[in-house]
Amino acid sequence: MPNFFNKIIETFDKYSEIIVAFAVIGTIGIIIVPMPSGVLDFLLVLNITIGITILLLTLFIKNILEFSTFPTLLLVTTMFRLSLNISSTRLILGQGNAGHVIDAFANFVTGNNYIVGAIIFIIIIIVQMVVVTNGASRVSEVSARFTLDAMPGKQMAIDADLNSGLIDEETAKKRRLDLQREADFYGAMDGASKFVKGDAIAGIIITIINLIGGILIFSIQYNMGAMEALDKFGKLTIGDGLVSQIPALLISIASGILVTRSDDKQGFGQTVTEELFGVSRVLMIAAVVLLLIAFVPAFPTIPFLIVALIMGTVGYLLNENEKVEAEREIAQAEIIQTQRLEREREVEEGVTTFLVEPIALEIGYGLIPLVDEGNDDNLISHITSIRRQCATEMGIIVNPIRIRDNLQLGSNEYVIKIKGNEIAKGDIYLNKYLVIDPGSSDFDLEGIPTKEPAFGLDALWIEERDREKADLNGYTVVEPVVVLVTHLKEIIRANSHEILGRQEVKQLLEGVKEKYNVVVDELIPDIMSLGEVQKVLQNLLKENIPIYDLVTILEVLADNGTMTKDIEVLTEHVRHALNRTIVSDYLNQDGVLQVITVHPELETLIGNNMQKTMSGSIPVLEPSIITKIFDNISKVNDGLIGMGIQPVVLVSPKIRIAFKNLISYNFPHIPVLSLNDVPNNVEIEGLGMVDKV
Structure with missing residues (x-):
C-alpha cells in the first residue's frame, strides 16, 4: 500500500501543471454545465476544505515567500466560489433543491427562523468586507509602498554583507531575488484583495436573486403560496449564502494574517506563544487582576476564578523556568571567561608577548560575547573571512589578528592598533542595530546619534524593536559585529602598505616560487633584494593597487631592475604593466x-x-x-x-x-x-x- 500511494504522489507531482490547468478550466465549466446536486455537494465540501487548508497554512508558514502564490490562488478560489454560487442558483431556481450541504447549513444555522440566518449572513458579509478585507487591503498597500521604498537600502545591506564576507555570491543572489519577490507579493496582494470585496458583493446580489427569483418562479409557475415560497427559499438562499461566504471569510482571514506577519523565521503559533506568554510577571499580574474581579458581587465568580488560577499557574511555572535559564547562562558565561583567561595566560607566558603584533584589536568588557567560540557567527570567524578577502582582493597576507579585552576601554568601545599604535576606534552596542540613511541624516527614529566608523556617514543606534520600522523607511540596517568588521577591513585596506613587511613578502614569493620559480630565482638576490621588492609592493598598495598578479610584477622588475635601482621608476614600470587592473x-x-x-x-x-x-x-x-x-x-x-x-x-x-x-x-x-x-x-x-x- 505505501508503494501504491507513493506512485500516486509521484504521478501527481509529474503532471501537476496539467492537473491544475484542467482544474482552472473546469472552474469556468461549472458556470456553463449544470451540476447534479450530488456533485455540487462534493464541490461545496471541497470549497470549505480549501478555505480551511489555506487558513491553517498561513498559520504555519514562517515567511510570506513560502506562500507567494497566494494572490493568484485568491483569484482562483474566488472564481471557484462564484461558479458554485451560479450552479447552486440554477438548482434553487430550477428545482427548488440545491443538495444536502446547502440544506444542512440552512436548517442548522437558521433553524425555524430564516430571519436569524439572514442576519448572521449579513454580519459575516460585514465582517469580511469592512473589517478583514478592508484592513488586509490597506496593510498590503502600505507594505507594498514601504517594501519598494526600502529596496535600495536592503540591496545596499546585501552588498555590504557580501563585501564583508558574511555571505557568498550565491546567498546574495538569493536574497536579492527574495527581496524582489517580496515586493511583487505585496504589490499583487494590494490588487488581489479587491477580488474578495467583489466576491462579497456578488454573493449578496446572488442571494437576493435566489430569494426574489425563487419566490416569483414557484409562486407563478408552480402555484406555491407566497409565504410558503418565502419560507422555503428564505432557508435555501441563506444556506447557499453561508456555504459560499464561510470559506470566503476563512480565506479573507488568511490573507489578513499573511500580510500582517513579520518575518521572524517562526510559525504564527510559536511566535504568539513566545510573545504573548513569554513574560511571567505579566501573566501573574493578570491573574491577580482577574482574581480581584472574581470577588466583585456583580460578576460571576467561578469563570473569573478558574481563568485566574490558570494564568497564575502558567506565570509561576514560566518564572521558575526563567530562573533555571538565567542560572545556566551565568554558568556558561563563567566557563567561557575561565577558558579565555587560561588561553591568555598561556600566551602571555610565551615569548610572543614581547613582540608587537602587526594588527591588534582591543575590545571593552561589554563586547566579550563577540569572541564566544560557541557562537558560529563570532568575531573570530568574521576576521578569518576578512583575511581571506584581503588575500583575494588585494593579494596581501594578513597575519592572525590578536584580540584582547582592555578594561581601560569603555564597555562598548574597541580600538584597532597597527604595530602597537592606535589607528582607529569606535563604539558598538551588541543589543542594538546601526541605521544608516543613504539619502539624508534626518532620522525618523529614536536612538543614539553616531558616525558610521568605516566611512564617516551619519548613523543611529536603534533598539531591536525599531528594526522593522527602519527597514520600512528604507534605511540600511547593520548588525553591530558587521559594523566592527567593516571598519577593521577598511583600516587594513588603507594601511596595507604598512602591514606588508619583509616576512609577508617572503611568504608571497615562496607561494609564487612553487609554480614560477624561474622568475623568483632570476630576480632575487641577483637583480633586487627582498627589501627593494617590498618597497615597490608598498608603493602599489599605498595607491590602492592590488598585488595579486605577483608574477607580472616580478617579471617587470626583473626586466627593468638591471637598468635602474630607483624604486619610484620601477614602480611606474609595474603600473604600466598593470594598467588594466588599475583603470578597471x-x-x-x-x-x-x-x-x-x-x-x-x-x-x-x-x-x-x-x-x-x-x-x-x-x-x-x-x-x-x-x-x-x-x-x-x-x-x-x-x-x-x-x-x-x-x-x-x-x-x-x-x-x-x-x-x-x-x-x-x-x-x-x-x-x-x-x-x-x-x-x-x-x-x-x-x-x-x-x-x-
Missing part, C-alpha cells in the same frame, strides 16, 4: 574613464621644479602657487562629487609621482594616473582641468 576600478558603466586633466603650463612648471627627498619626488613651488593648485582641485573635485562621479586626475608620466605626493595630504582619496596607466582601448573623457596658476 575607475571606469563608468559605459567603460569610459572620466578624468580631471592638468593644464600643460602647470605640468611644465611642476616638471621643471621636481626634487627628490626621503619621502619621494615632490615639486618645489611657492606656497601661493600650491594654494592656487589646491583651490582649483577642490573646486573641480566638489563639482564632480556633486554629480556622483569619482574624481580621477590624469597627468603625464613625468610628473605623476610628484603631483601625487603634492596632493596626497590634502586630497588622499583622489587617484592620480598617468597616460601609461591607461590602456589604448579605453576611451578618456575630460570633465575638468586644474588651470595654470
